[in-house]
Amino acid sequence: MTTVRQNSSNAPAQEPPDDGSRGAWLLVAQREIVTRVMNKAFVIGLLVSLAVIALLAAFFTWQSTRVDTYTVAVAGSDATAVASATAAAELADAEGGSTELELLEVADDDAARAALSAGDADVWLHPGGDGWVLAGEGQPDSTVSRLVGTAVEQEVLAANAEAAGTTPAELSEGAALTTEALDPDAMGEDTLFFASFALSFLFFAGAIGSGMMIASSVVEEKQSRLVEIIATAVPLRQLLAGKIVGSSVIAAGQNLLFAAVGLAAVAVSPIAIALPALSTSLIWFVVFFTVGFLALAALYAVAGALASRSEDLQYTSTPMTMLVMGVYFLTFTASGSFLTVLSYVPVANVVAMPARVLSGDTSWWEPVVSLLILAAFAVLALLVSERAFRGALMQTGGRISWKQALRAEA
Structure with missing residues (x-):
């Protein structure tokens, strides 16, 4: 059985007063952003991803015109x-x-x-x-x-x-079949499936990549004991806020780049007529993703705090990874009533509601209500995660459970 060692009095270190450090979260956020942007692996991965998206778009365009x-x-x-x-x-x-x-x-x-x-x-x-x-x-x-x-x-x-x-005309009289589109602006099934898959992929890439970034950042600082020094100057809740904001900015910016490349590819493809609908859907996706990722970033930060070593991170982050993968696989394969239900379920509505907006299967108020539900979930996740983060961050010696983190004195 793993023994968990705490700093003192079986409780996390006392937080420094907020006086003079109320803007510390902004400094933490800037540090997270700069560190990520200056990371060669991140930059290379981003450029490769953009190139893959562009090449895939070019391939599908070529296929459609071949x-x-x-x-x-x-x-x-x-x-x-x-x-x-x-x-x-x-x-x-x-x-x-x-x-x-x-x-x-x-x-x-x-x-x-x-x-x-x-x-x-x-x-x-x-x-x-x-x-x-x-x-x-x-x-x-x-x-x-x-x-x-x-x-x-x-x-x-x-x-x-x-x-x-x-004559053939007399034999086939009355057998002519014509097609009619009751909604000329309705999206084709193939286009809808491809767009839903693209939204699911954007969510998956952004959530997993930036989520693991914040978890790794937390556990590295904890393992090196650097967090004990930071905690003497920065309140832990502001440290958490800064990491969430920094990683959210990176994730949103990354998805905006991916979306821009995708829309540029659509503009020169045979489905350019769908560009207005796709643009509206992507705008909703960015808004939903920004709100939803606040909750995911907080949960990933706790995953990092629950681990005492980098080797523990795979175990502590498994629930979040399974959640993200579940949303990824469910949303681009869902349809009909199931998709409607998913469009109101946090975090699945990050993808499901924009997909429904693209299909034209929503009233104006539905995305608003779904976004409010997601925002309420994000607030709840932030409150619970903040307590667990402060309860786990200063504990060392082995993996910590959510139950231990929430029960620890803060």
């Missing part, structure tokens, strides 16, 4: 196959998508198989059984199958209509 060309082999003696392949190519051009079809006429079936084997053709269209077969070395591309299938249906329908003494 055109894939497929060659359809048909026997030149089969007029229906030639007509179907030609019609499929025209359908692809009319859709204006990322798929183009080219026609390759070969002498016979053997030549078509040879073209597939040699890579000169991607698919081979030929009659088989009671219908048509689209063959490939592997499973044909789904878009190609859809285009060719539609073209074959049209050609066969035209042939059958002519044989019956009618």
Whole structure:
């Protein structure tokens, strides 16, 4: 069993009077910010993260504009196959998508198989059984199958209509299907999923990175006994406040940089039309994250105070890490009523509510109410953490539990 050694009288050291040190929290905050900004590992990590975001955005933009060309082999003696392949190519051009079809006429079936084997053709269209077969070395591309299938249906329908003494238009009368968007500004499902994932990632990166920063800072000062010197000049609650403010500024600034790079990438991408909605959602995310991180920073600071050595930090910070990971995985996969519930649950609403704002599934008052709930949670977390921080920081000799920290005389 680990023995916990306290400074004196089984209680934390008495705090110095606030007189003359009321602004100490600001000095602590400045020191935390400068130390982090001057840290080469942090700067390099930040630059690498920005580069990764930019490269990912460029990759997705390239993917959305890239055109894939497929060659359809048909026997030149089969007029229906030639007509179907030609019609499929025209359908692809009319859709204006990322798929183009080219026609390759070969002498016979053997030549078509040879073209597939040699890579000169991607698919081979030929009659088989009671219908048509689209063959490939592997499973044909789904878009190609859809285009060719539609073209074959049209050609066969035209042939059958002519044989019956009618026209395809008469046979298909009343079967036309059109699409309509009741809300033209509504976000597409793919865009919503990508945006929700991006918000979840921003939360995860900011919370874990800056949270562990404050925890490491606390335990390093405690392990080196430097905190005992600091405590003679700075009230512990101001020391905690300074560390929370400093780490919060770093976390918010980091997320603002990530968001700016992301919005710049969206502005030059095919989904640039979604930029206004994304901007509004990101503004709400920054506000929610700033409030929510105050609570997380306080909890991570306590995690550092509960540890006596750096090796203990992984154990004492596990609850916060699990909370952050839970929010990360739940929020970008949630939908419907579950997402609505999460948008009012601290700390999950940091991501869930901005995601709902992006989808247009909120009234004007919902983000305000959710933010007030988050703020109330942050105040409670700060009050409890401040007590635990002061009760644990000056105790040494081993890991300290939350229960011990809260019961210690402050």
